[in-house]
Amino acid sequence: MIIRRIDIENFLSHDRSLIEFKGTVNVIIGHNGAGKSSIIDAISFSLFRKSLRDAKKQEDLIKRGAGRATVTLYLENKGKIYVIKRNAPNQYTSEDTISELTNDTRRTIARGATTVSQKIKELLNLDEEVLKSTIIVGQGKIESVFENLPDVTKKILKIDKIEKLRDSNGPIKEVMDKINNKIIELQSLEKYKNESENQKIQKEKELENIKRELEDLNIKEEKERKKYEDIVKLNEEEEKKEKRYVELISLLNKLKDDISELREEVKDENRLREEKEKLEKDILEKDKLIEEKEKIIEAQNKIKLAQEKEKSLKTIKINLTDLEEKLKRKRELEEDYKKYIEIKGELEELEEKERKFNSLSDRLKSLKIKLSEIESKISNRKISINIEELDKELQKLNEDLNNKNQEREKLASQLGEIKGRIEELNKLLGNLNQVKGNVCPVCGRELSDDHKRKIQNEIIEKLKELDELNKKFKLEINKINGLISELNQIINKKSKEKDIAIRNLADYNNLLTQQQELRKEIEEIENEIERLSIYHEKYIRLKEEEKNLKPKYEEYLKYYDVTEEKIRELERQKIELEKEIEEIMNKVREYYNTDLTQKIRDIEKRIQEIKGKENKLRELDTLLAKIETAKQKIKQNEEEIKKLTDELQLLNFDPNRFQQIKREKEVLEKILGEINSKKGELLGKKEVLENDIKRLEEQIKDYEEKLKNKQKLITAYDKLKKLREHLAEDKLQAYLMNTVKSLVEDSLNSILSRFELSFTRVEVDFNDKNGIYAYTTSGQRLPVNLLSGGERVSIALALRLAIAKSLMNEVGFLILDEPTVNLDEYRKKELIDIIRSTVEVVPQIIVVTHDEELLQAGDYIIRLEKRGDSSKVEVINND
């Protein structure tokens, strides 16, 4: 098997690298950290889902920053190409696949991480542990081959499986135990079979007896059944007769009973008829009584009517006298009523003028009040201030103010002058101290110290004088300022006074005009009032009269509808009523002075008595009718009795004889029932026995079938027992290991001879954990752990190659990650030669190295470089 290609995506340091393996010796070269081992890890990951390096989590294998890594490995095996695709992290394992590639078509054979791993193991015969111990050599792991040499060898030879096979809980023993159990089972089966056969014979005998018994019973049953059928027929006939017999007897009894009852009913007939006649006579009186009662009620009603009419007559009479009185009063009031109406008319005519008079009077009153108010205002307001005088005063004050201002200005300019001079003198005083030459700045003469001092004194004196003056002027200005502000205040006050005076004068004039106007209006109104006063007086007088007449007028209104016609109408009604009452009274004269109610009560009592008699009569009638029907019935029943007695004689039924037949029938039924139940019992037994026999037959057949296997099982058990003995450790296993031992040893020594180590021979001992020993030239036997690092690496490599060469003809590649570590220059060169010559054993070698020297060994160079964070691949053919 050969690795054809690997595609790596986001795996460790690789972004995306597509690497083909073409030579027999492929050298992957690059600096530390370039991403060489990552390729080997990718191969391992695609085969076993595990990297060679110590990665704790699958996530560590994914290129930092990427979310998912994918590795695709192309393997060639026996002319077929397999494509294995693996993914990390675990959430994508369901997308793992292995497929077969033929003519560019891809057929997926398995999917999902576990299934894919299983398939790889089956198809390529690749056992992870074996491969890692031999031909895939991880970085720094070359020597690990020493530790597990015996285990690996056993695994390669599948000896471990043989061991398991003959184990005491291994599969062979298990099968043997199972067979043995079966044999024991079959032995007990044989016993059961014999038992079943005996049982069967027993049951067949029993069945024979029952069959015979059944036959006897059938014969007896037939005899009894015939007897039974005869008696049943007889019984049926008698039953029919009995039914009719019972019917007839009960009918006859009933008829006789009826007759005696009916006779009882008929007994009283004559007495009842007499009673009836008497009652009929009494009842005849009833109609007369009713007639009389009606007449009395009519009279009673009429009397009541007359009384009512009398009552209305009385009311009419009262009304009549009342109305007559009222009419008399109405006539007395008539004159005053007319007068009142007249006055009312005149008052209406005067109303307008009176209203005007009143409103003018009111107006006059209010105008007079207003006038007196204005007049009092005028008398209160004395015009005391003379405006002209105030004007003059103000003029004089303003002049004063002007003068003072001028004075102040003059003082201010004088003060300015003084200040100017003080400044000048101060300047001069300053200059005098700074003069350089000898010329006086004041007079131009020579400036001696004396002169200087004199001038200084003069200036200081002058300054004092000016200062004095300055103060005096300032004082004076302050004084004038005070006067000016005082004047200003006075002027302000006077101006205000003047304003108020002007305003007051205007108000006063205004009041005078108002007074005049009011007086004029009052005069006009007074004239008008005088003109209207005649009407006013008349109005007052009429008003008084109206007031006096008003009660009479109102009383008259109360009698307004009392008229002559009304009184005449009432009189007419009165006469009519009197006539009606007279008529009614004439009609009922005969009932006068009798107690009508008592009379009616008496009559009603008698009617009630008669009604009772009527009821009695009706009862009698029904009784007599019943008696008539009873007589009829008696006749009918007597005829019927005669007919039924005839039938009874004809029927000729004997109850005793019927009882006899019944008893006979019951006895026969009992006998038949017994026979039947006995038969049922026997049939049941028969069926059970037949079933039992059938079941036993089947069981016996089944046992016989199973027992046929017994001999076969015994033979198989013996054979397995022998096989297990043959597989015992010392024999096959020891033979295989020994054969391998010499094979591996020969190969190992032949390879090692090329390393030119100082050993004569290396020995392999599978029974020992560190089972490699080297013989020195002086004949000493050294265990491998005592050798130097370089020696150990050489032996380990040679051993791996030896195992590969001698044991695994199916594996086609060898992977070496940094094999030159610990080797000196010389052995490194040897290694190159070894690698080259190993090609004869392993068709494909993949070497990972940072050592440029190893390039000589390769015919296909894959150079790796790290650019930034990513590994980049460059391929060089080394022809």
Ligand SMILES: Nc1ncnc2c1ncn2[C@@H]1O[C@H](COP(=O)(O)OP(=O)(O)OP(=O)(O)O)[C@@H](O)[C@H]1O
């Ligand atoms: N998950 C990751 N993502 C990205 N880079 C990683 C990841 N894990 C490891 N690396 C880096 O990948 C680089 C390649 O590692 P690798 O073991 O392949 O290097 P190498 O070429 O075999 O070097 P050496 O000769 O030192 O063994 C290293 O620099 C390592 O730090």
Ligand SMILES: [Zn+2]
């Ligand atoms: Zn001078």
